[in-house]
Amino acid sequence: MNREQFAQAIRTACAYLDEPYVVVFGSQSILGSYDDSALPMEATMSREVDITPGSAFVTGIDLEDKLSALDVFVGEDSPFHDLHGVYVEGIHKDTVVLPNEWENRLVHFTADDGSGAKYGRTGLCLDPVDLCVAKSIAGRTKDHEFVSALIRDELVGAGDILDRIATAGIQWPAVYTDDRELALTRATRWLESVITD
Incomplete structure (x- = not known):
């Protein structure tokens, strides 16, 4: 597009x-x-x-x-x-699923x-960092490819995404039924792996 x-x-x-x-x-x-x-x-x-x-x-x-x-x-x-x-x-x-105060x-x-x-x-x-938080938590292959490309081209920093998760916290919709802690852990570990690559 x-x-x-x-x-x-x-x-x-x-x-x-x-x-x-x-x-x-x-x-x-x-x-x-x-x-x-x-x-x-x-x-x-x-x-x-x-x-x-x-x-x-x-x-x-x-x-x-x-x-x-x-x-x-x-x-x-x-x-x-x-x-x-x-x-x-x-x-x-x-x-x-977005960081608190995304509005x-x-x-x-x-x-x-x-x-x-x-x-x-x-x-x-959406603010690019908030968007990347949402994509990192969703965690599908296409989401990782999207976020990785923005990080690779230095349009968004992996550290900024991690910081937004840590400082803002997540606004979980009532319809989200998956394990929230597991989703956060997976997103955080994946972002940390991107930083160390």
Whole structure:
């Protein structure tokens, strides 16, 4: 995914949701901090932008209808996907494992309309270190490849990721049923091994 595709996904998601901003989770939130030309190939391979509506942080909102709208209009196999080669996955914010106070470190990415005028659509993207914490805890092969590539290219430091885990602690969603201590131990050992390699 390149940054223009990312911006298009944000603009279109905001338009269908009738909201001025969305929160971007997942690997492609890295595009809020870096242009795709500055990123390693491993960081831009995904075709999916994980998004939750900004209104998800307001009580009393029917989130299910909004997530359904994302899936129908800009989701996988939608006309948007066919046209742009990328798609949006509507996700619940309460399913994501992140460091505490991640909301205070969000990176604002404003998608303009291509003519230089601001379109008023913003993606609030995960801070790169917070993103790498989430990926390290998830611990899948593709997550390790993603984080390793950012560390290799010196865009994020393994020590910074470990420090964020140690100092901020983790905000575990209620739906997370795996062994939390084991997940943390595995993430920490893997990051320490990256430092010593």
